[in-house]
Amino acid sequence: MNLYKNLFTGNIHSIETFGTFDGPGVRYVLFLQGCPFQCQYCHNRDTWSTEENKRMTVDEVLHDFERYSHFYKNGGITVSGGEALLQIGFITELFKKAKERNIHTCLDTSAGCYSDKQIEAYKNLLAHTDLVLLDIKHIDEDEHIKLTKSSNQNVLKFAKLLSDLKVETVIRHVLLPTINDQEIYLKRLRDFLDQLSNIKKIEVLAYHKKGIAKWKAMGLKYELEHIEEPTDQMVKKAQMILTNNYHFAK
Numbered sequence: 001m002n003l004y005k006n007l008f009t010g011n012i013h014s015i016e017t018f019g020t021f022d023g024p025g026v027r028y029v030l031f032l033q034g035c036p037f038q039c040q041y042c043h044n045r046d047t048w049s050t051e052e053n054k055r056m057t058v059d060e061v062l063h064d065f066e067r068y069s070h071f072y073k074n075g076g077i078t079v080s081g082g083e084a085l086l087q088i089g090f091i092t093e094l095f096k097k098a099k100e101r102n103i104h105t106c107l108d109t110s111a112g113c114y115s116d117k118q119i120e121a122y123k124n125l126l127a128h129t130d131l132v133l134l135d136i137k138h139i140d141e142d143e144h145i146k147l148t149k150s151s152n153q154n155v156l157k158f159a160k161l162l163s164d165l166k167v168e169t170v171i172r173h174v175l176l177p178t179i180n181d182q183e184i185y186l187k188r189l190r191d192f193l194d195q196l197s198n199i200k201k202i203e204v205l206a207y208h209k210k211g212i213a214k215w216k217a218m219g220l221k222y223e224l225e226h227i228e229e230p231t232d233q234m235v236k237k238a239q240m241i242l243t244n245n246y247h248f249a250k
């Protein structure tokens with residue numbers, strides 16, 4: 001794949017102009033089209049296809065951002081997906097120009113398409129990225145493949161790269177009862193996170209079923225219909241395993 005194809009235009013799924021969930025403050029959130037994972041619980045099922053959707057240039061995005069800039073004093077721009085890194089050339093140009101204007105930049109990713117072979121392109125992007133929200137879906141390779149139809153090796157390598165480069169990172173973990181909420185998996189995830197030195201926060205997010213409607217509207221079977229959403233207590237327990245006495249980056 002040519003990472004620098006379409007350097008100045010992005011294939012956009014949708015835009016949220018008042019985002020308060022994906023990064024600090026109020027943010028302009030760009031959801032990009034395309035994802036290499038096929039998560040069984042995906043709540044954005046309509047982002048998977050890489051077919052052309054809405055095309056926008058870097059300058060058009062920044063111009064759109066400026067229209068609402070008075071909202072974003074403590075926020076900035078977040079690029080999410082789908083999988084944002086599929087369009088790394090576009091994001092790099094966007095973040096480079098955003099930083100020239102002192103705009104805070106945040107990348108929300110599951111890092112499924114990371115490859116060591118393109119490490120220079122990733123380093124170039126990260127040089128202009130203030131914060132990464134990294135979603136780790138399952139620490140166990142086989143279970144990760146069952147859940148997403150892909151390996152987690154690139155995700156873990158990307159996490160280590162972020163640590164080596166000291167990029168501020170928030171880890172996100174969607175808690176799925178009977179799939180990744182077992183203590184043995186949470187402790188393994190914690191062992192992995194203990195090796196990293198750049199983590200600002202670890203967030204356990206409760207799995208929810210809000211995405212089912214999209215699967216049904218697309219005529220697709222939702223395999224996890226039998227899985228219940230976790231209780232608050234389950235989320236708190238997982239949060240404790242992952243964060244108790246954790247050495248967060250200052």
Ligand code: SF4
Nearest residue numbers: 035037039042082110
């Ligand atoms: S990584 Fe995100 S967008 Fe892609 S399939 Fe998984 S949940 Fe959906």
